[in-house]
Amino acid sequence: MAAKKKDAGSVEAGKSNAALHTELLHSMILQRRFEEKVAEAYALGKIGGFCHLYIGQEAVGTGCISMLRDDDYVITTYRDHGQAIARGVSPRSVMAELFGRVDGCSKGKGGSMHIFDRNVNFLGGHGIVGGHVPMATGVAFAIKYRGGNQAIVCFMGEAAVNNGAFHESLNMAGLWKLPVIYVIENNKYGMGTAVERASSIKDMYKRGDTYSIANAEVDGQDVLAVRDAMSAALERARDDYQPTLLEIRTYRFMGHSMSDAVSGTYRTKAELEEYLKRDPINILEAKMKAAGEITGAQIADMEKEIGVVVQDAWDFADASPEPPLEALYEDVLVETTSG
Amino acid sequence: MPLITYRDALNQALREEMHKDDRVFLMGEEVGVYNGAYKVSKGLLEEFGEMRVVDTPITELGFAGVGVGAAMVGLRPVVEFMTWNFALLALDQVVNAAAKMLYMSGGQYNMPIVFRGPNGAALQLSAQHSQAWESWLAHIPGLKVVAPGTPYDAKGLLKSAIRDDNPVIVLEGEMLYNLKGEVPDEEYLIPLGKAELKREGDHCSIITSGKMVLVAMQAADTLAKEGIKIDVVDLRTIRPMDVEAITTSVKKTNRAVVLEEGWEVCGIGSQIVDYIQRDCFDHLDSPVIRVHQADTPMPYAKALEKSAKPDLAKTIAAVKKVMYIEA
Structure with missing residues (x-):
């Protein structure tokens, strides 16, 4: 009988599959419950502005980010809470940022769309569709410039790939051979515009061929499939300074932002219900249960512990003061020079 | 005191700062093999190699963003636009990214980057190539904007711009590149923000x-x-x-x-x-x-x-x- 297959990354980390899967499950449930709390806070007016939830897409961020080393980098769009938490930004500081409080990771200056945390190389949520894709390319350039073997993963929605910044970036990354992993999170809708109404081709990953960039299509509801794809991409980045384009197919269970109905004008309830059957958390739970890696009671314990963490994040954010008015003029420029 | 051109003054500034700090690199269209569209970067590719003098495709938005990303993780890019007219394609990176990164990250990510190139009209280049952009750029909090008028100022201001830990726009002039002026041999800097x-x-x-x-x-x-x-x-x-x-x-x-x-x-x-x-x-x-x-x-x-x-x-x-x- 063949030895039991080890999952991507578990060997290097010296972990059993069960331990690894438990961590992944924990991260995804934490993101889910955190964002459910965010929706509650938004309804109460504790969070303002634009707020885009990641619910339904957690396996994409979790799978990719869980494969990274501490010295790698993550950059993303405005749908950034889940990925920030997956990367290790504390739920307290994310929630405080959403509440616009001084203890937020961006001191209450950024809000939902601009989660940054230098401590874990989380280079931000960015609010201009496609605008951060050249930045990711620049981080990869800097890695190669210094002769390092880190990588950067750059998340974007499928709508970004029709944007010039995306194409300019892929051309340079292919030309200069940069250690960047571009992840298209294809959740089927750019706001309310279905992908087939916006893109001349259906298979986004094939756009990598145009720029001689390795590419693949990945099931984004299966966190382990995401990890496998990421493993190969990271190897290319670390060993050969080669970029990768992954199209990770997923679905957002909520509206585009808090002001958008979950279903309605641009997608039907029937479609949504079909995709809800492929909830990434349920898929991993089912696999783990089938493999005897976790019990229902253990999941219930995990939920309980996460409930405490999320409530603590809320309480922390609620108690954190608003930024003082003099903060308005702080951090526009720094006073320093290189000498 | 040696009499040199505005072009050579800029070249000296780049060369000196690249020698001083290996995080400084120059990137843009034709800056390397061609020696610069206006020869400002003459000889730099030979001296510093292709990792530090980077010829880009014609892709202003893309390479401006590469500069922003590299600056986020500690390099000190000098991004050359062949003219500021072309930089309009890159304004998202200059305005939405470089100018705001420090603020929207709550002070975590500063932007030690220079965007430079010729600004304003030369001779008979007509509508698309003859525009002065200073009011557009100076409108934006989070940027510094300098406009040297002499070779001495060009060198001193560019050196200060490269050393500044903020995004600095350097507006040069096509019609100034041949202008001669006195530039001392010894090193000097000109402070930003002072007339x-x-x-x-x-x-x-x-x-x-x-x-x-x-x-x-x-x-x-x-x-x-x-x-x-x-x-x-x-x-x-x-x-x-x-x-x-x-x-x-x-x-x-x-x-x-x-x-x-x-x-x-x-x-x-x-x-x-x-x-x-x-x-x-x-x-x-x-x-x-x-x-x-x-x-x-x-x-x-x-x-x-x-x-x-x-x-x-x-x-x-x-x-x-x-x-x-x-x-």
Whole structure:
């Protein structure tokens, strides 16, 4: 009988599959419950502005980010809470940022769309569709410039790939051979515009061929499939300074932002219900249960512990003061020079 | 003191700063093998290699963003635009990214990056290649904007821009690259945010920057022959602007002409005039007059182009008008 297959990354980390899967499950449930709390806070007016939830897409961020080393980098769009938490930004500081409080990771200056945390190389949520894709390319350039073997993963929605910044970036990354992993999170809708109404081709990953960039299509509801794809991409980045384009197919269970109905004008309830059957958390739970890696009671314990963490994040954010008015003029420029 | 061109002064600044700090690199169209569209980067590829002198595809938005990303993780990019007209394609990176990264990250990610290239009109390049962008760029909090008017200033300001830990826009001039001036052998820096009084006089102030400094100096020379003494305030840095230098001069002369290369509406001069009316209202002996480009796209035909541009004759006429001297 063949030895039991080890999952991507578990060997290097010296972990059993069960331990690894438990961590992944924990991260995804934490993101889910955190964002459910965010929706509650938004309804109460504790969070303002634009707020885009990641619910339904957690396996994409979790799978990719869980494969990274501490010295790698993550950059993303405005749908950034889940990925920030997956990367290790504390739920307290994310929630405080959403509440616009001084203890937020961006001191209450950024809000939902601009989660940054230098401590874990989380280079931000960015609010201009496609605008951060050249930045990711620049981080990869800097890695190669210094002769390092880190990588950067750059998340974007499928709508970004029709944007010039995306194409300019892929051309340079292919030309200069940069250690960047571009992840298209294809959740089927750019706001309310279905992908087939916006893109001349259906298979986004094939756009990598145009720029001689390795590419693949990945099931984004299966966190382990995401990890496998990421493993190969990271190897290319670390060993050969080669970029990768992954199209990770997923679905957002909520509206585009808090002001958008979950279903309605641009997608039907029937479609949504079909995709809800492929909830990434349920898929991993089912696999783990089938493999005897976790019990229902253990999941219930995990939920309980996460409930405490999320409530603590809320309480922390609620108690954190608003930024003082003099903060308005702080951090526009720094006073320093290189000498 | 050696007499060198504005182009060579910029080249020296780049070379010295690249020697001093291996995080500094130059990137842009034709900066390497071609030695720079205007030869500003001549010899740098040979000296520093292709990792540090990076020829890019024609992809302004893309390579400006590469610079922003590299700056986020600690490199110090100098991004060259072949002209600022092309940089419009990259404004998302300059305005939405570089200028705001520090603020929206709550002070975590500063942006030690320079965006530089020629600005404004040269000769008969017509509408798309003859625009002065300083008011667009200086409008944005989070950027610094410098506009050197002499070889000495070009070197000193570019060196300071490269060492600054903020995003700095350097507006050069196609028509200035061949301009010669004295540049010392020993190292020097020019502080950002400080104007220089390029000429002292007590009859009228001319407040200007960049390419127009030369015109202001010629006007001062010409008017001196008629006994009119001009204070020439060269802003050097447009943002942050040295308001004190402006108001000190105007309080002394009681009359001002504001000379700029760009268009009138919402131009840099509008802001300067606002500072003057706010701080020097009781000191003015006549309304401030602005000299600027005609409110049209730049035409190609020689006579039309000449008519559209701010120049020596218009500047002298403006000075005489604020001094109530019949032309």
